[in-house]
Amino acid sequence: MADTQAFSSLPGDNNTELRTTDYEDEVYQRGLQFSRPPFTFKSLDWEGLAMQRMSAESTGYLVGNAGTGETATKNRKAFERWSLVPQRLIETEKLPRLSTQILGHRMPVPFAMAPVGVQRTFNPEGEIAAARAASDQHVPFIMSSASSASVEDVAAANGSGTRWYQLYWPSNKDYDITRSILKRAKDAGFSALFVTLDTYVLGWRPSDMDNGYNPFLRSDRVGVAVGFSDPVFRKQFRERYGNEIEDDQGLAAALWTRTIFPRYSHSWEDLQLLREAWDGPIVLKGIQSVADARKAVEAGVQGIVVSNHGGRQTDGGVSSLGMLPRIVDAVGGDLEVFFDSGIRCGADIAKALALGANMCLVGRPYIYGLVLGGEAGVSHVLKTLAGDLQLTLHLSGIPSSAPEHLGRHRLIREDEL
Secondary structure (H helix, E strand, C coil): CCCCCCCEEEEECCEEEEECHHHHHHHHHHHCCCCCCCCCCCHHHHHHHHHHHCCHHHHHHHHCCCCCCHHHHHHHHHHHCEEECCCCCCCCCCCCECCEEECCEEECCCEEECCCCCHHHCCCCHHHHHHHHHHHCCCCEEECCCCCCCHHHHHHHHCCCCEEEEEECCCHHHHHHHHHHHHHHHHCCCCCEEEECCCCCCCCCHHHHHHCCCHHHCCCCCCCHHHHCCHHHHHHHHHHHCCCHHHCHHHHHHHHHHHHCCCCCCCHHHHHHHHHHCCCCEEEEEECCHHHHHHHHHHCCCEEEECCHHHCCCCCCCCHHHHHHHHHHHHCCCCEEEEECCCCCHHHHHHHHHCCCCEEEECHHHHHHHHHHHHHHHHHHHHHHHHHHHHHHHCCCCCECCCCCCCHHHEEEHHHC
16 A cells, blocks of 8 residues: 555546546455555544654644634635535446546646645655656646755656646846746746745744744755756856855855745736746636636636635635635636635535636645655545545536536535525
8 A cells, every 4th residue: 555556547538537446445455454554544634643743843834824823724614614415316337537627738637736845844755756646646746936856856756747837936136037947847847837926925824933943044955946956046146155055055045035935026017027938828826806816817817726825824814715606706717717725635626626616736635645655645645535536426426527517506505504
């Protein structure tokens, strides 16, 4: 069970279709030989188990939230307000189809790995292990600007997998650096750009402040590998200080942190600069209002992520799932709508898709898997989520995750019962 064997697949309409129940079958077959899997399938237990392995600093950074954690709590409670209504005696001859069309490509599963930085804080292989698992399990991988591995190394680990790049957007005065990073990403096979809009400065995070811990300021490469490996940033540092980054990594880390977290927000007009530096799809991450979603349509971007950063950036905000149907109703036919914040199991993914998301992003759960078992742990989480989703649909009489089968008509609000 510690291997990273990919999902078994069945051909369908010239596309790979996943048969996730093979993972379940494998567990039970090994159980006949009194063998238990090394990782739990109880997804709500992953966090606690990971916390037992992490330092106080890593725990605070990964598990902690902004303020009192109210936003993060709302994210989770929002899922409880919606319930799937099953149908019975729906004749079936195969498992539900999970593949989806997104950003012009067909993906085997309707979820991707959200951008999470500083992954070597949680496992020595960090993003390299996660990117390998993503490729093995046919799940799109979104690399963070705050990665602890370079753009090129993550791309090599991801191989033939689908990969997208997430940008923490430097200010316009550092446009040369932005352009350099995006060129590297494009050259390395990253096919879409996700631009995070809610993190031009780190939020008020009590857990990190209690530990005095900001991973981006340490004199190492954790969280700053993209900058330390960027030729334009290195050249500017050399010209400014007369030495190489390696001669003063603490200073270089602080400078790079100020570069990708410039403290002040861009404007909608600045999106034109990104278009000049990136010729692929652009997705804006952090949209939480109908008004901003409509502005995204007017700006001509290809997608948005309905996300509040998992409750890590601002406290007292709206839940992402609560805003999702409102935003979908306003702009769902005009661009791709991704959903992020609070997903912990297959049923959560099903509910977000039913409320109109084209694809979901999963963040913390796969990092818990990384903590617990490196690449094998990440693969376990991805296979668990896909298997849980497929059987949730199958046992609810829902033949696929496509909107015509998994739409709002399959849900009911619990307060209306």
